[in-house]
Amino acid sequence: MAYETVTAEKEGNIGIITLNRPPTNSVNFALLEDVEKALNQFEADKEVRALIITGAGEKGFSAGFDITEAARAAEIGDKGRALYTRIERFPKPVVAAINGYALGGGCELAMACHFRIMVNAEKAKIGCPEVNLGIIPGWGGTQRMPRLIGKTRALDMLVLGKRINAPEALEIGLINKVSQPAELMKDAKELAGRLAKQAPLAVKGILDSVIRGLETTIDEGLKIEGKHLNEVSGTEDAIEGMTAFMQKREPQFKGK
Helix, strand or coil: CCCCCEEEEEECCEEEEEECCCCCCCECHHHHHHHHHHHHHHHHCCCCCEEEEEECCCCEEECCECHHHHHHHHHHHHHHHHHHHHHHCCCCCEEEEECCEEECHHHHHHHHCCEEEEECCCCCCEECCHHHHCCCCCCCHHHHHHHHHCHHHHHHHHHCCCCECHHHHHHCCCCCEEECHHHHHHHHHHHHHHHHHCCHHHHHHHHHHHHHHCCCCHHHHHHHHHHHHHHHHCCHHHHHHHHHHHHCCCCCCCCC
């Protein structure tokens, strides 16, 4: 499949989507469409069990919204919110490999992913500084950030328009891991590889239970959890997992 603004590669059970709009990998309508197509490609590929999203170049993951497309801001906003929600609800785990600055829409994209690894570099900053432009985050930042780091810290970040480095982001729970520049993709692929070895149907059930459960009451969340438990309990993977445990060997899950 041909892409204009991203590259989409497959390495074993891992799909890698790289934002490729130099020099800042800013987000325009074409990039959103390409990411959507790449998600379609990897969701349909049963061999792919985990995804990585990263940015091309050494400077950054994404600087956010491309202001040259301001005339289409409303249309792009609707598209961005829908796409980022799809990433958050994607049935396969998604790892953001943040290779530099992730600002505004770039930070919001990273927060939509299930796991975040960020490079520890002088210019690597993450945050949603839209308030400094007199606007607010519009692709989920005001909703996902407090869910990730809590209301108090999120308001501090959002209202003051803070940009923080990787160690600070790790300390407040905005990212999962700090990586060195030469090790970022190695670390991201290692995590994605571990995720790809997990039971795919169980992973899908956990992702859906957690994401949708946070959007509703605990009673409704328990219903979602119970539904997924019933669905996976009789699968071949469940039998394989229990058999492997009894035989003291590593399970070989097939997604069945």
